[in-house]
Amino acid sequence: MNIFNLFITAFNALMKNGMRTLLTMLGIIIGVAAVIVMESIGKGSEADITARMNSLGSNMIIVAPSPHTVNGVKMGQGGLTLKYKDVTMIKRYSSATKYCSAMVFIAQQVKYRANNWNTRTTGVLPEYFALRGIWAATGTVFTDEDLRNISKVCIIGKTVQENLFPDGENPIGKTIIDGNIPLKIIGIQNERGQSASGSDQDDVIIAPYTTVQDRMVQSLYINVIFISAKSADQIPKAVSEIKYCMRTSHHLSTGEPDDFLVRTLADIMAAAQSVSKLLTLLLASVAGISLLVGGIGIMNIMFVSVTERTREIGTRLAIGATSTDVLWQLLIEALAISLVAGTGGIIIGLIVCKLITWLAGWSTVVTASSIIISFAVCTFIGIFFGWYPARKASNLNPIDALRYE
């Protein structure tokens, strides 16, 4: 039988058992759709993590105090070891560093007329805005002059704005009471959403470092140092330079452990992505199992079909079909079921992905590879699970097949 007629014959045979064919396909359709959806959810969460990490600032390096011990008592994270002179040191001696900003923060009650709100006031250098990709959506950010003058100015995040100015009043130019220091609002920060750790990046007041340090915190120590390397491949160089500067600044002799931690975003990103990759793998393997079950469904139905059509196969053999003809006919039937179902599964998978994004707000990323792989798997399933029943049918003795009751 020529290929064209083989396909027509297989197609007719499937159409004659429309309902059964459809039910057989259902297993594959669900399997393929599940693979595509799971894969795209996993990939979507990976992309999300990358995007959120990038929102923290690119090529970013963070220096934080390391856990330290005082008289045998472990003090935990956030000890007091960093000073402003560390920042000066890094700025002066690290050639791979582009921006460097100290950061101090204090959480306290903020008031504007009858409204109040508890939020974190962050004191930073003006470089911080470029470093973190923050700008003033309205108004302006503060300058080096404000820093020198210890100006009582600030820019606020959207969450703070919503809580202190619930009536939609324009906050620019208004003075809020931060702790007990009056600060004039000069700008509103661009919307930044959640951070990778889930904290609200818009629930913040940013003021000059000197203002927060001298007027509010009144301490010698700073909390964190934010640094950005000149480029991604300069990060390792910057890290080693920073470590050297810090050790020099802290007068640490050889053999003495660091009293600070240097973290790069790459480490954090790698950790988060490995979790997300594991999740993708897990979801995909669950979906893969359902695809396998679908394949077994095809084999099952093909077996029933061969048994049911034994006489038909006998008739075909009697009127001149060779066993190869019969083998191909049944194999193509199995292949057609799995390929049509695969295509249906892909379409349904894509629709479900859109629905998930639309209804649940999860980001989904459908990759070409997941579609190609699903299609390849369907072809494989068709051939693999169709082969055995087809082989069984083609090996039938014509007279046994004709006599079959």
Add this chain to the structure above:
Amino acid sequence: MWRTFITGGTPFSALRGINLTVLPKELVAIMGASGSGKSTFMNMLGCLDRPSKGQYFFNGIDTTAKSNTELALLRRDYFGFVFQSYNLLPRTTSYENVELPLLYYGYKFGGSQRRDMVIAALKQVGLEEKIYNKTNELSGGQQQRVAIARAIINNPKIIFADEPTGNLDTRTSFDIMAIFQGLNEKGTTVVIVTHEPDISDFAKRKVVFKDGNIISDDINQTPKNAAKERLKLPELKEPEAAK
């Protein structure tokens, strides 16, 4: 020719040393009681089964030495089969059934050529108006005629019919036999297995089987004409209510 089946560990010979020659253009009736081996013998002739011992020559070719694929091609090119239960494909039209053997010729026949051949074959059995009817919409006699059309579409040298009238009433049986006689007159060899004596009266030669052996092999000097016999049958009167 011998054919031995082993059922439940016990060997049973359905054919016990048959020796028979069928000549071209013969119309042979193979007769015998059920279990006499006549169907088994016909399956051997049609290369649907292989003898356990002995040889079968078709057209001077030793078929026992042929592979399964070669036998399939032999059936495709030279044989036509008609079965007692018609063996039409379920849920298909007359057209699809009659066309089926042509599909196994690969690219030899194009779509329009196949169509012409199917129409010609159905005309020959007088069923051209039922060409697109599903087989389950046809009567038994009509289904058997579709089966005959399918058997003759490849212009076979020989037609094997296993109890072709077994499921049909007398009138329809005679109609079917008239078709076989017509084909035979045009030069096709026909081998019919039957246990009905009045059917065998239409054959030119009667071979009688009993317990796997031939007990008689006679030339019928005066074969009856099925078409004429059909006219002699009295018309059946149906009760009014059935109309």
